[in-house]
Amino acid sequence: MCLSPLLGQPFIDGVGLMIAPNIEAMSLGELRYLAFKQGLTKAYSWEREELIDALIELYEELDIEISEGGDSYSTSAQHRYMNSLIEHFSEDTYANLPGIEDLPDNYPETKINLLFKDPYWAHAYWNICPADIQKLDQAYEKYSLFLRVQIHRTKDGKLDAESFEIEIDKCDTSWNVNLIERGRQYSISLNYRDKEGNSGMLSQSEQIETPKCYWNDNLDELNDEKTFTLLFSSLVTKGGQLVESPMLREIVERLDQQIGGSK
Amino acid sequence: MKRNSLNLVLNAHMPFVRHPEYPRFLEEDWLFEAIGETYLPLLRMLRKLRDENVPFRLTLSISPTLCSMLADPVLQGRFTDFLHLHQELGEKEVKRCSEEEPECLEMAQFYLDQINTNLQEYFELYQCNILGGFLDLEESGHLELITTAATHTYLPLYSEYPSAINAQVELAVQSHVNHFKKRPKGFWLPECGYYPNLEEYLQKEEFEYFQLSAQSLILSEDKVQRGSYAPVSCPNGVHAFARDYHLTSLVWSNSEGYPADVDYREFYRDIGYDLPFDYIEPYIHSPNVRVFTGFKYYAITGNGNEKRFYDITKAQEKVIKHAKNFLYTVKEKGNKIGDLLDRDPFYTVAFDAELFGHWWFEGINWLETLFRLAADDKEIVFETGSDYLKRHPENQILQPAYSSWGDGGYSNVWANGSNVWAYKHIHKAIERMEELAIRFPDQSSLKQRFLNQAAREVLLAMSSDWPFIIHNGTNVTYATNRLKEHLGNFNLVYENMCKNAVNTEWLVKAEKRNILFPDIDYNVFNLDSERNRYNG
Numbered sequence: 001m002c003l004s005p006l007l008g009q010p011f012i013d014g015v016g017l018m019i020a021p022n023i024e025a026m027s028l029g030e031l032r033y034l035a036f037k038q039g040l041t042k043a044y045s046w047e048r049e050e051l052i053d054a055l056i057e058l059y060e061e062l063d064i065e066i067s068e069g070g071d072s073y074s075t076s077a078q079h080r081y082m083n084s085l086i087e088h089f090s091e092d093t094y095a096n097l098p099g100i101e102d103l104p105d106n107y108p109e110t111k112i113n114l115l116f117k118d119p120y121w122a123h124a125y126w127n128i129c130p131a132d133i134q135k136l137d138q139a140y141e142k143y144s145l146f147l148r149v150q151i152h153r154t155k156d157g158k159l160d161a162e163s164f165e166i167e168i169d170k171c172d173t174s175w176n177v178n179l180i181e182r183g184r185q186y187s188i189s190l191n192y193r194d195k196e197g198n199s200g201m202l203s204q205s206e207q208i209e210t211p212k213c214y215w216n217d218n219l220d221e222l223n224d225e226k227t228f229t230l231l232f233s234s235l236v237t238k239g240g241q242l243v244e245s246p247m248l249r250e251i252v253e254r255l256d257q258q259i260g261g262s263k
Numbered sequence: 264m265k266r267n268s269l270n271l272v273l274n275a276h277m278p279f280v281r282h283p284e285y286p287r288f289l290e291e292d293w294l295f296e297a298i299g300e301t302y303l304p305l306l307r308m309l310r311k312l313r314d315e316n317v318p319f320r321l322t323l324s325i326s327p328t329l330c331s332m333l334a335d336p337v338l339q340g341r342f343t344d345f346l347h348l349h350q351e352l353g354e355k356e357v358k359r360c361s362e363e364e365p366e367c368l369e370m371a372q373f374y375l376d377q378i379n380t381n382l383q384e385y386f387e388l389y390q391c392n393i394l395g396g397f398l399d400l401e402e403s404g405h406l407e408l409i410t411t412a413a414t415h416t417y418l419p420l421y422s423e424y425p426s427a428i429n430a431q432v433e434l435a436v437q438s439h440v441n442h443f444k445k446r447p448k449g450f451w452l453p454e455c456g457y458y459p460n461l462e463e464y465l466q467k468e469e470f471e472y473f474q475l476s477a478q479s480l481i482l483s484e485d486k487v488q489r490g491s492y493a494p495v496s497c498p499n500g501v502h503a504f505a506r507d508y509h510l511t512s513l514v515w516s517n518s519e520g521y522p523a524d525v526d527y528r529e530f531y532r533d534i535g536y537d538l539p540f541d542y543i544e545p546y547i548h549s550p551n552v553r554v555f556t557g558f559k560y561y562a563i564t565g566n567g568n569e570k571r572f573y574d575i576t577k578a579q580e581k582v583i584k585h586a587k588n589f590l591y592t593v594k595e596k597g598n599k600i601g602d603l604l605d606r607d608p609f610y611t612v613a614f615d616a617e618l619f620g621h622w623w624f625e626g627i628n629w630l631e632t633l634f635r636l637a638a639d640d641k642e643i644v645f646e647t648g649s650d651y652l653k654r655h656p657e658n659q660i661l662q663p664a665y666s667s668w669g670d671g672g673y674s675n676v677w678a679n680g681s682n683v684w685a686y687k688h689i690h691k692a693i694e695r696m697e698e699l700a701i702r703f704p705d706q707s708s709l710k711q712r713f714l715n716q717a718a719r720e721v722l723l724a725m726s727s728d729w730p731f732i733i734h735n736g737t738n739v740t741y742a743t744n745r746l747k748e749h750l751g752n753f754n755l756v757y758e759n760m761c762k763n764a765v766n767t768e769w770l771v772k773a774e775k776r777n778i779l780f781p782d783i784d785y786n787v788f789n790l791d792s793e794r795n796r797y798n799g
Contacts (some may be wrong), residue, residue, distance in 0.1 A: 102747070
């Protein structure tokens with residue numbers, strides 16, 4: 001085995017990782033082929049249960065989630081672009097055009113970006129220009145880096161901001177940031193601090209805004225059955241499963257608590 | 264009596280995959296399978312309905328990358344090779360099944376007949392370009408063709424890059440006009456990915472509407488009046504239709520959806536894996552890579568490996584049952600919510616087109632049955648977004664909320680631990696493309712071609728498909744390589760242009776490899792130049 005530089009996961013030379021829709025639903029032929037391709041060379045002499053156990057064990061070792069039950073038709077994951085049960089990556093990976101180099105680890109600009117992922121999380125990533133690192137190294141015998149998350153809000157008609165800090169290592173390049181409040185603007189800055197406690201800012205991101213939902217502040221209106229039906233009848237499956245949305249789930253849970261509390 | 268209007272929207276999309284440098288290329292089969300199992304059968308079914316005067320209206324988004332591939336003579340030739348290869352396999356299968364596995368003969372013959380019909384229609388009816396077939400159905404008033412972002416980009420992750428969003432929207436329109444000779448009225452938001460004010464770009468290109476994920480209206484800061492049963496007007500006047508999750512999930516759910524029925528065909532059991540290597544070898548990929556061939560003989564049956572042979576008659580009975588159930592559910596829903604609304608309900612149900620025929624084998628039959636049953640039902644009518652807006656031009660003004668149809672309802676599918684590394688490089692490429700467009704405006708000749716190719720490479724890197732594939736863990740290496748290829752290509756142009764040089768050898772090869780958007784103008788990345796152009 002060797003370590004895939006792309007995935008950080010082991011794979012057998014010349015073959016790929018299994019893309020298993022449902023291991024229990026596979027035929028003996030499929031299981032033997034998959035197991036053999038994963039490097040289990042005795043696969044063709046094994047029986048079904050042995051193959052399943054071996055594959056499960058292998059994928060547990062690799063920390064890959066596989067399906068062992070449920071129906072084999074899985075559309076909630078929106079399967080697309082799949083014409084094989086094995087990811088194949090040797091001969092079919094094509095050559096780059098002439099002159100193409102690997103992507104750089106760093107760009108010659110210092111910049112931090114904040115990507116909104118969902119109402120609760122943002123992803124910050126940054127790049128520190130090698131020249132800036134050199135300047136810091138020369139200026140300070142010892143210094144550390146940290147992120148400052150700023151939360152902007154309007155309070156009593158005035159713009160108010162608070163912030164918190166996240167200590168980072170010099171080798172870090174990204175961080176997932178928890179967004180605590182709804183309806184607020186967030187920004188993040190990349191900073192350094194010397195051993196005397198003096199700090200300076202290297203870069204600041206644009207602001208992102210966490211969404212605010214009308215029903216969060218007007219939950220009582222949802223106690224009206226007609227309003228609730230009108231709004232939620234298009235958001236649940238026939239089995240009563242709510243569309244995936246953490247904010248919506250929060251509203252429903254609060255509503256449940258309210259109804260439970262009033263009983 | 265309530266009139267229930269159904270707005271059925273299909274999103275036909277394939278990422279740009281084209282590798283003529285190889286005799287066969289595994290990932291090109293994505294397109295060929297979609298043409299053979301979804302697009303051609305869908306066209307056939309819609310033409311049949313039209314010929315029989317069965318009324319129907321359907322909205323179809325055909326992505327610019329898909330348009331480009333469907334119109335490409337190289338891929339057209341490779342698709343016919345694909346069909347011929349499978350025709351040969353079909354003939355062998357009919358012989359084998361008649362001798363060894365008679366239970367599978369009916370299906371083997373069915374597949375062979377479908378391939379033969381595909382071949383005949385592809386050549387004789389469409390002259391190898393099926394876009395004409397869709398246009399014909401639009402011209403007869405049955406289809407409404409719309410477009411989507413140029414490379415099907417998940418747009419919310421680029422909200423800080425107006426030039427890139429603008430380029431995705433402007434080139435989408437350009438591509439649509441090139442292929443269909445008219446401006447589209449609707450815009451399919453890739454992955455239903457929306458962030459507030461995205462509609463500004465759509466308004467600039469005169470779009471009337473777009474679609475949204477189910478939760479987008481209820482999560483607004485404003486109080487939505489009609490739930491998802493009517494569109495809203497964004498503050499700038501572009502309309503937004505929210506998808507009905509309840510109705511959509513009747514089809515698109517792994518636990519409750521119709522396609523999971525035990526009598527339907529099992530997708531994953533395929534002779535590509537089940538038959539001996541010597542027999543199947545010419546029809547799979549070299550070297551010795553077993554793949555799906557499309558010849559599948561088993562029904563879903565259950566969760567285990569014991570599968571029944573597929574029974575086409577039994578499956579057809581289920582199709583009728585499921586189509587009736589869908590319409591019954593719509594009407595029942597109409598009865599339940601009708602009194603809560605001040606106008607008849609309008610339901611938007613949106614799917615990937617390739618679900619029908621390719622993933623869900625019986626899906627196209629189901630659509631056909633749906634249209635036929637609805638034709639005799641006074642309570643159901645199929646309408647498109649623009650049909651509705653003609654009837655109801657005035658709608659509640661409301662700003663939809665950030666959302667997508669991906670797992671979790673936001674951006675987690677396209678930005679998570681597996682794929683988020685890419686944005687550092689893609690965002691940088693966009694910034695640098697803007698820089699090039701400003702530093703080198705209105706170039707001509709070689710430099711213009713060089714910069715145009717750089718713009719193509721940035722747009723290709725922005726495709727939502729690469730992070731999606733990486734997240735889903737299917738063809739991770741290919742998707743990663745494609746991202747690195749386009750970003751590497753872009754970096755080459757950037758570095759050369761910074762030295763005021765053009766790498767001609769690279770340019771000629773890159774133009775041959777990534778041929779889409781022939782009329783691209785890299786100046787689209789210079790928003791000042793864009794504004795000047797629009798102002799006169």
